[in-house]
Amino acid sequence: MSTKILLQLEGVSKEFPGVKALSGVDLCLRKGEIHALMGENGAGKSTLIKVMTGVYKRDSGVMKLNGKEIQPKSPLEAQQLGISTVYQEVNLCPNLSVAENIFIGRQPRKWGMIDWETMNRRSEELLARLDLYIDVKQQLSMYSVAIQQMVAIARAVDISSGILILDEPTSSLDTNEVKQLFSLMKKLREEGMGILFVTHFLDQVYEVTDRITVLRNGTLVGEYKTEELSRTQLVSHMIGREWNPDELSGEKSNKTASAEQFLRANGLSKKGSINPFDLTIRKGEVLGLAGLLGSGRTEIARLIFGIDKSDSGVLELGEEKIAAMSPQKAIKYGFGFCPEDRKVEGIVGELTIRENIILALQAKNGLFSYIQTKKQKEIAQEYIELLKVKTPGTEQRIDNLSGGNQQKVILARWLATQPRLLILDEPTRGIDVGSKTEIRKLIFNLAASGISILIISAELEELVNCCDRIVVLRDRVQIGEIAGSDMNENRIMQMIAEGAGVYGKSGVIGA
Amino acid sequence: MASLASSVRRVTKYKIVWPLLAMAILYLFNLIVVPGFFKIEVIDGHLYGSLVDVLNRGTPLIIMAIGMALVIALEGIDISVGSVLAIAGSMAIFMLEGHSLWVAILASLVIGLLCGLWNGMLVSILGIQPMVATLILLTVGRGIAQLITNGQILTTTNKGYEFIGKGYFLGLPFAVYIAAAVFIIIYLLKTKTAFGLFLEATGANRKSSEYAGVKPRAIFMSAYAICGLLAATAGIIYSSNLSSADANNAGLWYELDAILAVVIGGTSMRGGRFYLGGTVIGAIFIQSLTTTIYSLGVPPESILLVKAFVVILVCLIQSDAFRQMLTFKRKVTTS
Structure with missing residues (x-):
């Protein structure tokens, strides 16, 4: 690893009305390294990145690019200096073609006109570097979020001259896509690029980064070499106290779900969204919905809360049977819904x-x-x-x-x-370890006080930790249910992979 | 100096400061340049003068702009209010032939409400973009007004009706009381019921609000309905003041002044937060400007140009980016 320093920040501070977002933070990004920026929500990661990319003006401190002090006033200026950023949410224009998105604002020209041929060819070359072979003339919205994210990265890499900032690029990607992204990041590192990588997934940090800078409450905790810092240490640094992984499992065993039934969904379905499913939620129970992206998890939540209208089936709430649900009605019945896209x-x-x-x-x-x-x-x-x-x-x-x-x-x-029932769709996505623990604890306490909870999460470990029962979905079909000691990540993954025994039966209903 | 700067900063956080500042400058200008602008005479126990004139002539605009503010808070726009004004005025004067005063006023208000509900339905239920949806009534509205008046300019001599727009009560024009009442009712609706919260929430994020249990359709319908109703109220005052209804020219281009008043008042065209007080100040500013230009004796062919120039200035003062540019330059010159 080369030790040449690309970007150096010293004593950077930034204050918002009433909040000291950053105070005296240092950061050092070297040539040919992947550098993780870690911290809880509100630790100042986003603010620091926005200072680096010119969205915010720093109140004090020094920022040096290749030894020269810089003061970018806008993202455009930062980009021209060679600092390019890919944000958590895809910041592209879905109505333009892939190639247009990559070259927006800097289209190659020929006799004053846009040179489409060159633009498309160069886009293809760029994406090929990322092992992505798609039709660049297609509208961007035709592709999945993951591919859109890759396009954003391709664009950033092309603009960048040595520095790339990735702000939680993996939160909308599945395992394979993450792998693909990581091999790309490693390739860019070989080429001498300095990559600043923000993520909440600890595994990813250890898989791909060389160094870690930890922030807490707007101050610098320290910079560490990844190989020399254990996970427990990292988490302790982030939350500022000793972290005990057993903390959660201890609490869970204390509570017992009552037998009283609160809500029953009977053959609820919506064409093209979810096949008929049956669910029972007991009073004070935490029920989980597991499945891959697109398996119908969110769709079930939207049907129960009445955002989408069901084609068939009824919801039974005690004696009452409800065929047409709506958010207003759901709220009257004591439902609450925390949606996935906050x-x-x-x-x-x-x-x-x-x-x-x-x-x-x-x-x-x-x-x-x-x-x-x-x-x-x-x-x-x-x-x-x-x-x-x-x-x-x-x-x-x-x-x-x-x-x-x-x-x-x-x-x-x-x-x-x-509320009597809370539907939580990915309640801890994009949230740091400390808040995650807090929110999970809250879920236990709520359930203990008699509120029923329906929770959706892509993190199987979270479901296993939180739930009394887990319903497993695959390809918009309810394929099974596990509870008690049967609940573990492997079992769920196996069910999803094999489709369990019921899959055939449900398939018939779906057909 | 530092405390002055900080108190200035604190004051400028309120959106209403900028239209008030613009108005203060305009009146200062009048104080110096237009003799007798501030002179108020008492004739027969009634107040007369340019200032009273501004208030009196401004009432239709004030009332209309208040309705427009509700619609703009929903990231909408209603460009049909000028036509609704014409329809309502025509309806009232048409009904005065053979019906009592109250029936005429009620008929006029009902038709305004129907126009508003029509717009609300197009926008919230059919999902047509507000500009396009209200364009329909903008175009067809004057046609409807012509049908009512049978293509003629209707006149009335009903004393009761004329009192609305020309009469005086306790020394002030009666219409000013109507405008005040409208302001107070809508203000109470905003602050003493949840309507304000629902309106601002729906305007800022329709989806989130719907998922939180707000009924966006009902909010849209009521905002457009109120806007139509207020445009009709303005139409009654306007036609009463002239004792006549002109389907073609009554309230022509008023919709643009109403939109401008809302924007000068600090409400963003992107919806969300809206400011009733600011809107009223904005409307009074526009009327003051018009009166000032007339008092100055600006040749008629240049009036619109002068008005446009002042409006550009006001919008620049309001723009955060522009003000930042000014302070930035100042810093450079002092350092």
Whole structure:
């Protein structure tokens, strides 16, 4: 490994009204290394990256590129300096072709016109470097999110002159795609590129990175060589206390689910989305939905909460039979739903934390039984304290919060309605280890207090840890169910792989 | 100095500061350049003068702009309000022939409400883009008004009706009280019911709001319905003031002034937060500007140009990016 330093930050600070987001942070990115930037939500990773890419102006500190001090004022300027970034959410134009996306703003020209031939050819060459062989003339939205992510990376690599920042690029990729991405990253490292890699997955850090910089609460904890830092140490550094992996399993055994049935879905289905399924959720039970992406996990949640309308089947709630569900009805019955895509379906970015928390309760109460502002503030403050949301106050805009804290606010929104059933779709996606533990603990406590919980997660380990029972899905068909000591990751993976015994039977229903 | 700077910063956080500042500058200009602009006379116990004139003539715009603010908060727009004004005015004066005053006013308000519901239905149920959806009524609206008036300019001599737009009550034009009442009702609706929260939430993120139990369709329908109803109210005042209904020219281009008033008031065209007080200030500013230009004796052919120039200035003052550019330059010159 070469020791030439590409990008160096010293004592960088950045303050927002009421929050010190970064104070005196150092970072050193060397030539030919993959450098992990780790920290909990709200540790300052995103802010640091935004300072590096010119989105924010730093308040103080030095940033040197190849020994020369720089002060990028916009992402464009940072790009011109050779710092390019791929963000967690794909930042491309879905309505343009793949090639157009790669060359947007810098299309090759011929006699003043766009040279389509060169553009398409060079796009193909670029993608071939990533082992990606697709039709670059197709509209981007034709491809999966994973491929779109690869296109974004191809574009970034082409623009970059030595520095690439990947901000949680793997959160929407499956295992194979992650592997593909990692081999690409390793290849780029061989070529001498410095890659800054932000992720929440510890395994990925150990698989691919050379060094780790850890942030906590806006300050630098330290820089470590990956091989010299154990996982337990890393997690301790991140959350600032000793981490005990057994902490969770201990609590779980304490609780027992009651036998009282809360909700029953009878043959619920929607064409093209999910085949008929039967579910029973007991009072105070944590029921998990396991399956691969596209297996129908989210679709089940959307049917139960009434966002999508079912073609057949009924929901039974005690004596009541409900054929046509809607979100308003679901809320009246005491359901709450934390959607998978927090930004688009969860938060109302422009409004304050207070308004975001109060929204569902107010909608439940109706237009005219207005909750007075003072009362609203009390409710918001109560849940901010209960869920330990990191914020200076109830009147902050919610989009100023980090992802994990936003998720807590959405949870607070539903808790304020005193729910009887909470549907949590990927409640801990994109959230750091510490908040994850907190949210999982909260799930136990809620279940213990009698709330039923339906949880969807791509992390099997999370389901096994949290759930009393797990329903396994594959290709939009419910293929089986496991509970108790049968629940382990291997068993679930085996079921998904083999389709279990029931698969044939359900297949007939589906056909 | 530092405390002054920080208090300036604190004050400028409120959106209403910028339209107020623009208005202050405009009135300062009038104080210096237009003699007698601030003069208020009492004739027969009624107040007269340019300022009263601004308020009186501005009422249809103020009322219309308040309705427009609700629609813009939903990332929408209603460009049909000028036509609805014409329809409502025509309807009222048409009904005055042979019906009582109250029936005429009620008929006029009902037709405005129907126009609003029509727009709301196109936008929320059929999912047509607001600009296109309300374009339909913008075009066809004046046709409907012509059908009502049978292509003529209708006039009325009903004293009760004329009082609405021309009468005086406790020294002030009666229409000013109507505008104040409209403002207070909508303000109470915003702050004392959950309507404000639902409207802003739906405007900022429709999906999230729907998943939280808000009914976006109902919110859309009510916002457009109120907008139509208020446009009709403006139409009644407008036609009453002229004692006539002109299907072709009544409230022509008013929709644009209404939109401008909302934007000057600090509400973003991208929806979400909306500001009623700012909208009223914006509307009064536009009316003041028009009155100022007339008092200055600007030749008629240049009036629109002058107006455009001032509007550009106001929009620039409001733009954060522009202000940042100014402060940035200042820093460079002092260092």
